[in-house]
Amino acid sequence: MKPTSFWAAPILSVLFFGLFVGIWHFSTQQTLGEVTVDPEYAALIGAQAATGGQSAMPGPLDVGAKLWEHIRDPFYDRGTNDKGIGTQLIYSIGRVLIGFALAALVAIPLGFVIGMSPLIYKALDPFIQVLKPISPLAWMPLALYTIKDSNISAVFVIFICSLWPMLVNTAFGVASVRKDWLNVARTLEVSSLRTAFQVILPAAAPTIMTGMRISVGIAWLVIVAAEMLVGGTGIGYFVWNEWNNLSITNIISAILLIGLVGMMLDTMLAQLARAVTYKE
Amino acid sequence: MSLPNPFDPDVKLHRGGCSCGHHRNQAEHDQAHAQDQRQQQDRLVEGAVMRALFPRDAERRRFLKTVGAGTALAAISSIFPLGLAKEVFAETNGPLEKTKLSVGFIPITCATPIIMAHPLGYYSKYGLDVEVVKTAGWAVVRDKSLAKEYDAAHMLSPMPLAITIGAGSNPIPWTMPAVENINGQAITLAMKHKDKRDPADWKGFKFAVPFDYSMHNYLLRYYLAEHGLDPDRDVQIRAVPPPEMVANLRADNIDGFLAPDPVNQRAVYDGVGFIHLLSKEIWDGHPCCAFAASREFVTGMPNTYQALLKAILDATAYARKPENRKEIAAAIAPANYLNQPVTVVEQVLTGTFADGLGNIVRDPDRIDFDPFPYESFAIWILTQMKRWGQIEGDVDYSKVASEVFLATDAARLMKEVGMDTPTDPVMAFSVMGKPFDPSKPEAYVESFPIRRT
Numbered sequence: 244m245k246p247t248s249f250w251a252a253p254i255l256s257v258l259f260f261g262l263f264v265g266i267w268h269f270s271t272q273q274t275l276g277e278v279t280v281d282p283e284y285a286a287l288i289g290a291q292a293a294t295g296g297q298s299a300m301p302g303p304l305d306v307g308a309k310l311w312e313h314i315r316d317p318f319y320d321r322g323t324n325d326k327g328i329g330t331q332l333i334y335s336i337g338r339v340l341i342g343f344a345l346a347a348l349v350a351i352p353l354g355f356v357i358g359m360s361p362l363i364y365k366a367l368d369p370f371i372q373v374l375k376p377i378s379p380l381a382w383m384p385l386a387l388y389t390i391k392d393s394n395i396s397a398v399f400v401i402f403i404c405s406l407w408p409m410l411v412n413t414a415f416g417v418a419s420v421r422k423d424w425l426n427v428a429r430t431l432e433v434s435s436l437r438t439a440f441q442v443i444l445p446a447a448a449p450t451i452m453t454g455m456r457i458s459v460g461i462a463w464l465v466i467v468a469a470e471m472l473v474g475g476t477g478i479g480y481f482v483w484n485e486w487n488n489l490s491i492t493n494i495i496s497a498i499l500l501i502g503l504v505g506m507m508l509d510t511m512l513a514q515l516a517r518a519v520t521y522k523e
Numbered sequence: 524m525s526l527p528n529p530f531d532p533d534v535k536l537h538r539g540g541c542s543c544g545h546h547r548n549q550a551e552h553d554q555a556h557a558q559d560q561r562q563q564q565d566r567l568v569e570g571a572v573m574r575a576l577f578p579r580d581a582e583r584r585r586f587l588k589t590v591g592a593g594t595a596l597a598a599i600s601s602i603f604p605l606g607l608a609k610e611v612f613a614e615t616n617g618p619l620e621k622t623k624l625s626v627g628f629i630p631i632t633c634a635t636p637i638i639m640a641h642p643l644g645y646y647s648k649y650g651l652d653v654e655v656v657k658t659a660g661w662a663v664v665r666d667k668s669l670a671k672e673y674d675a676a677h678m679l680s681p682m683p684l685a686i687t688i689g690a691g692s693n694p695i696p697w698t699m700p701a702v703e704n705i706n707g708q709a710i711t712l713a714m715k716h717k718d719k720r721d722p723a724d725w726k727g728f729k730f731a732v733p734f735d736y737s738m739h740n741y742l743l744r745y746y747l748a749e750h751g752l753d754p755d756r757d758v759q760i761r762a763v764p765p766p767e768m769v770a771n772l773r774a775d776n777i778d779g780f781l782a783p784d785p786v787n788q789r790a791v792y793d794g795v796g797f798i799h800l801l802s803k804e805i806w807d808g809h810p811c812c813a814f815a816a817s818r819e820f821v822t823g824m825p826n827t828y829q830a831l832l833k834a835i836l837d838a839t840a841y842a843r844k845p846e847n848r849k850e851i852a853a854a855i856a857p858a859n860y861l862n863q864p865v866t867v868v869e870q871v872l873t874g875t876f877a878d879g880l881g882n883i884v885r886d887p888d889r890i891d892f893d894p895f896p897y898e899s900f901a902i903w904i905l906t907q908m909k910r911w912g913q914i915e916g917d918v919d920y921s922k923v924a925s926e927v928f929l930a931t932d933a934a935r936l937m938k939e940v941g942m943d944t945p946t947d948p949v950m951a952f953s954v955m956g957k958p959f960d961p962s963k964p965e966a967y968v969e970s971f972p973i974r975r976t
Contacts, residue, residue: 283883284877284882286866287792287866287870287876287877288791288794288877288879289864291793321857322859323654324655324656324657324859325858325862384662384666387663387670388666391671391672392670392672393663393666393672471659472660472663474657474658474659474663484657484858484862486766486770487766487862488862488863489769
């Protein structure tokens with residue numbers, strides 16, 4: 244096969260993007276028809292409603308303008324319920340990182356124990372299997388009711404959703420460390436603590452990192468929904484607040500930024516994962 | 524308690540502990556201090572009364588010794604309203620127990636007094652630093668209030684009743700010191716039902732109301748039942764948070780809703796629906812949303828509670844005047860509060876609005892603001908809860924009503940901010956022409972052919 248040029252993929256990406264925006268632009272473009280109602284009435288309703296239609300989907304130009312407006316002034320503060328999109332993203336990222344860190348603190352040691360002891364693995368397996376598939380948002384009412392603090396509840400939801408992939412992956416990674424290496428450690432009379440840190444941990448690290456990467460992805464997905472439920476601050480609240488205003492341009496801007504931040508989080512963990520991979 | 528006094532030698536220097544060292548933190552110290560002050564005030568009043576009754580010391584001592592302090596107190600209370608005197612004294616002098624408050628609201632025009640008191644400065648006028656927090660839905664408002672994240676909140680007027688009697692949650696004594704708005708709701712239908720104006724044609728419709736325990740739910744059920752439709756069998760009624768209603772109507776998920784404004788007007792603005800009927804045509808002067816707080820807050824922080832209530836009553840008085848409505852609309856429309864186009868809010872508040880069918884309707888009573896929590900409102904709400912099976916068994920209608928709807932407090936404070944108050948907290952009214960007698964709630968429930976009892 245002929246090697247493709249370095250620029251082929253980026254050029255194709257730009258082409259796809261252009262095609263998408265073009266289709267979007269032309270499908271949402273609309274010529275406002277004649278105003279069919281009397282001008283006094285028309286002043287009371289939206290521009291599209293005045294011509295007998297419904298307010299429509301915004302085009303890419305509207306969204307671009309809105310996005311630029313947000314990026315130009317990301318940290319404004321016009322009161323408790325109206326803060327810049329940058330501030331909202333920071334709130335959300337903060338919640339995700341706290342919940343994720345707490346989950347890592349619990350999941351990795353616990354996963355280690357489960358992975359090293361088949362007995363504990365078998366004993367805990369039914370619980371993990373039942374708890375794992377529960378949608379994290381289902382925990383929300385229970386969390387609000389028992390924790391009695393919406394902020395901690397949101398962090399708890401992140402905690403619970405990032406817990407399982409890390410736990411399962413750590414246990415799997417630890418359990419599948421090659422027996423030869425453990426045997427070598429044993430013949431050299433390495434203490435079990437040292438074995439854990441110097442043999443098992445590096446050996447299982449790539450699998451653990453994969454779990455963490457899955458977790459952070461899920462956490463970022465869930466935080467938006469959680470904040471839409473609880474409100475207050477965060478990018479999810481921003482989306483909800485703009486839904487309230489039926490402002491599709493704002494919602495699309497937020498969606499783009501949510502995607503970008505999600506990608507950033509994933510890339511960061513991918514870098515970390517690359518640092519711990521090894522060749523056998 | 525915001526800024527420490529720089530000239531105070533006992534001012535708290537470290538985290539933990541308080542200025543006198545007897546309490547765990549400054550807040551506890553302040554609270555104990557306020558209590559001490561209250562006790563001292565009480566003593567002062569008692570002392571003044573005793574001295575007025577027994578000017579000679581020896582005589583007073585002899586009286587107290589012979590009958591005992593408790594009996595003396597009871598005897599004096601019977602001829603002199605000692606408790607009232609103490610209360611009156613406390614009202615004028617009490618320091619605020621807490622100045623930084625958090626009040627939750629749902630972004631709808633019903634909450635106008637609670638919201639506008641913030642940009643128009645009513646809270647600061649009474650020495651309070653209130654943060655008004657927008658909330659995603661009624662269940663969240665309830666949970667955050669129960670969790671004490673909110674000191675007080677905007678609720679639907681049936682909610683404090685439901686919380687108190689434990690319908691939909693554990694029973695916790697809740698109070699409703701003031702009604703926010705009267706009227707101001709509407710039935711909106713999707714554009715495609717433009718020709719189906721007779722409710723008899725609505726079989727199979729899907730309707731949305733903001734919450735199960737809402738005036739909207741009871742009014743819609745009442746309206747449908749009066750037109751011969753069984754709200755549980757002939758149509759579907761589901762709870763949808765107000766902000767999501769227009770989106771759902773647009774997506775054809777529902778055929779219509781009985782909703783608070785600006786949702787109705789927003790549906791017209793976006794060309795999605797039309798206003799079929801204003802709720803005032805079902806019951807003119809019906810209460811809708813409420814200012815609600817836990818009984819714990821009302822009794823535990825009486826001065827703060829009164830200052831907060833007065834700020835809201837003052838704002839309500841301002842909102843009553845039609846000439847102020849445009850200014851209020853501009854103040855509460857921005858993203859920090861309702862997040863709606865100004866014209867939508869203005870049409871709701873002024874009552875000059877587009878109905879979605881090409882007509883401009885002028886009805887200055889579309890929404891009004893009357894804070895007085897008539898106990899008969901509560902009784903009517905309870906009859907409807909009973910009627911639709913939300914509560915079962917015997918209900919002590921008037922007892923619950925008077926415990927939750929704090930009519931006496933409202934009347935006193937309304938006078939203080941210069942509003943007219945009704946003399947009787949029980950008022951008879953009629954809903955769709957059918958008179959309601961608050962003294963016979965049980966008979967009223969039984970009088971409906973369509974009911975779940």
